[in-house]
Amino acid sequence: MDMSTPAKKMKLVMVGNGMAGVRALEELLKLAPDLYEVTVFGAEPHPNYNRILLSPVLAGEQTVDDIVLNPLDWYSENNITLHVGQKVVKIDRNARAVETEDGMRVGYDRLLLATGSNPFILPVPGADLPGVIGFRDIADVDAMVQASSQYQHAVVIGGGLLGLEAANGLMKRGMQVSVVHIGPWLMERQLDEPAARLLQKSLEEKGMKFLLQKQTAELVRGESGRVCAIKFKDGDSAPADLVVMAVGIRPNTELAESSGLHCNRGIVVNDTMQTFDPRIYSVGECAAHRGIAYGLVAPLFEQAKVVANHLAQHGISRYQGSVTSTKLKVTGIDLFSAGDFMGGEGTESILYSDPIGGVYKKLVIRDNKLVGGVMYGDTVDGAWYFSLLRDGKNINELRDHLMFGQDHCGNLGHSGINKAASMTDDMEVCGCNGVCKGDIVKAIREKGLFTLEDVRKHTKASGSCGSCTGLVEQILAVTVGGDYSATPKTKSMCGCTEHTHEEVRAAIRQNKLLTIPQVQEFMQWSTPNGCASCRTALNYYLISTWPGEAEDDPQSRFINERAHANIQKDGTYSVIPRMWGGNTTPSELRRIATVAEKYNIPTVHVTGGQRIDLLGVKKADLPKVWADLDMPSGHA
Structure with a gap:
């Protein structure tokens, strides 16, 4: 009989519980699920959530629960020890252990630093006043929502991607919002001036105000001790009950620096994502690779795969940097940019401009290769242009038709199905979760998936903002052919029941049901009290079917009627x-x-x-x- 004891697992500790770090753990679990005893420390009191979707939460379009990527159950199911609300303050590299603020000490064989970044707060007088915050985490969103219910004037400092998303959310919460930006036009890192002017015009029509080429001099304290106004260096001022700083992020390197790791605009890592100490890896916004700290999802998820490969002791993967693209979705405006979109010496630009129709496109070419592009209003071919740019494809033969998109450049036809079929496996489908077409196709084939819900469950594609749902369905249809199960067109009333509106109305009429509890009991509702969606519908169906007899529930009336x-x-x-x-x-x-x-x-x-x-x-x-x-x- 073999009396040998099983080999002791190595200890992996991860500091930071964000998107990049947890994606690395997910990839590691696929490659070597039993290699490590994993411990995770997160400074926030939440499991891993989708930071990209904080903007819809601020706007009231989603809830915090909706944006959680890995619920607490996921950690326990994968035998991961999670410590939330625990900040690691020391790394003892000699003893190979980390220590928390509360004095907890945990040893490691491998350490993964995924500490992310912090919002940059302008060093101006009044920056520490109550009512001055960044836009980085759930706590910031909670503070903004609370302020919107009490105050009227909001100022967002920073006219970049994050600033505009914050401004849009605050406007939807009912605040009057002014965006302060030091540059001559909005989103200058992602847009040229014509595209930015179209964006500004569209946002102004929604009620947003802009103060461009303004430098903040001071944030003014009001009688209550809270911020009340913003002053500029040119002498102008504006009222401000809430000030959101969205002027950039800084890699969170404090812990790494205190332990003697080399940092320069981030925690410096090599192509295997290892720091100066080979037992310590770093991934995400805190890591500086070849002088660049990335702040977008796609590069961070590429880094995560490399980290997982080396932690799993495969040792064959390298990260060599990323070409990035930008999309803006939350304001209901289609926008896309990638590469060197400004052009300049040695480049040529192909332009299409329709200001009345709100469409602008610019493609920048150098040496018969697409090197950059910016699109506003019509971004359907963004993924295709990005693949041409990233692959360095010679576009000489496509040049005359390039501006008109993929469907006009060859044998691709015009149907959505053909478009999905023509996508390469490395084209990104879901920007919120960093899912490429190849990931979806692989999951469909390996796990025998036939429905959109199955694909969403296994890949997370289309599970966040939903803008890629149509494309995911097309890929599913192309991959499984005749076995494809389309999403039913007749949907249930809500998640509380599988019955449709028509079935519920028929049951009320045929069985003379007179109260909401009677309907829910008769039709076997899956929740005890229903939700805001089904209760309003049930109340309306009851009093319209049996006027004078059915019980009217005022709290289940539509908000317009109640208020x-x-x-x-x-x-x-x-x-x-x-x-x-x-x-x-x-x-x-x-x-x-x-x-x-x-x-x-x-x-x-x-x-x-x-x-x-x-x-x-x-x-x-x-x-x-x-x-x-x-x-x-x-x-x-």
Whole structure:
């Protein structure tokens, strides 16, 4: 009988619990699931979440739960010890151990530093005032949401990608937002001036304000001790109840530097993602590879694969840098840029500009190769242009048709299915989760997937912002052919039930169901109380099918009915006091004017029905607005 004891597992400690580090663990588990005893330290009190999707959370389009990538169950299922809310403050390289702020000490055989980055806070007077924050994590989003419910004026410093996403989210929360930018145009790292002007015009139409070529001199303290205004070096100023710094990020190298690791604009790593100490690896925004610290998802996930390869002791993978591209999705505007889009000496530019239609394209060519491009309004061929750029393909034969996209440059036809089939395996499909076509095809074939939901579960593609859902379905259809199971067109009411709206209405009518609990019990609802979506629908179906008999639940009415106001796209409300045929009194007009001033209601509008509409009322103010008006609601 073999009495030998099993080999003791090596200890892997990871400092940081973000997207790059956890992706490295996922890749490692695929290659060598039993090689390490893994311990993870995260400074935030959350499991791994998708930092890219903080903007939709701020805008109220998603919740924190929606953006969690690896729930707590995932760590336990994979035997990973997770310490959340624990900041590592010391690395003892001689004893090979890390220590936390609370005094916990854990030894390692291999250490992975994935400490990410910190928002850069401008060193100006008042930068430490309450109400001045960065835009980096869930805590920042919570602070912004809280401020939006109490204050009106927000200033975002920084007109880059992150700043515009923060401004858009705050605007949707009902705040008046001004974007301060030192450059002559927005997103100068990703856009040339014509594209940036189109973007600015579109955002101004949504209500965003811009203060370009402005340098911040001081943030002013108000009587409450909180920030109240921003002053500029040219003497101008603007009100600011909330200031969001989005002027850039700095790699978080403090821990690495304190342990004697070489740092220069990041934790310096070689092509195997190892630091000066070969037992210590680094990945993500904190790592500097060949002088570059990347802040986009695709390069970080490429680094993660290399780290996993070496931690798994395969030792054959190298990271040689990345060509990056940029997309803007959260503001509802299509934008794409990559490479050297500014052009210059030795380059040629092909331009297409339609300002009225809101479309602009610029392709930059050098030595018969595409070296850069920027697109606004029509980005459908972005992935194809990016593959031409990255692969250094000779485009001489395609030149005359290049501007018109992939479908016009050969035998690709015009259907979406053909477009999916023509994509190469390394073309990115899901930017939120760094998933390429090859990852999806491999999962479909190896795991026998037939539905979009299966693909989403195994690859995470289309599981975040949803903009790539159509393309994922096309790839699925091409890969499995006749076995493809299309997403059913008839959807259930919500996640609480598998029944459709039609089935629920029929059951209410045929079985004379009169209350929401009766319907839920009869149709075997999967949740005890339903959700905001199904309760409003059930209440409407009940009182419309059995008027006077069914039980009306006021809390399950649509928000417009409950609040006697019409909800707007930005989350504020429109209040219309009743006015018969335009007839009113001086007393009513005086009350309306007083309310508009008292609650800082931005727009007072005379409707086509000869009534006065107060637009931009905050939800929290609605009861007080109606009380002060002392007028009935004019149902709109």
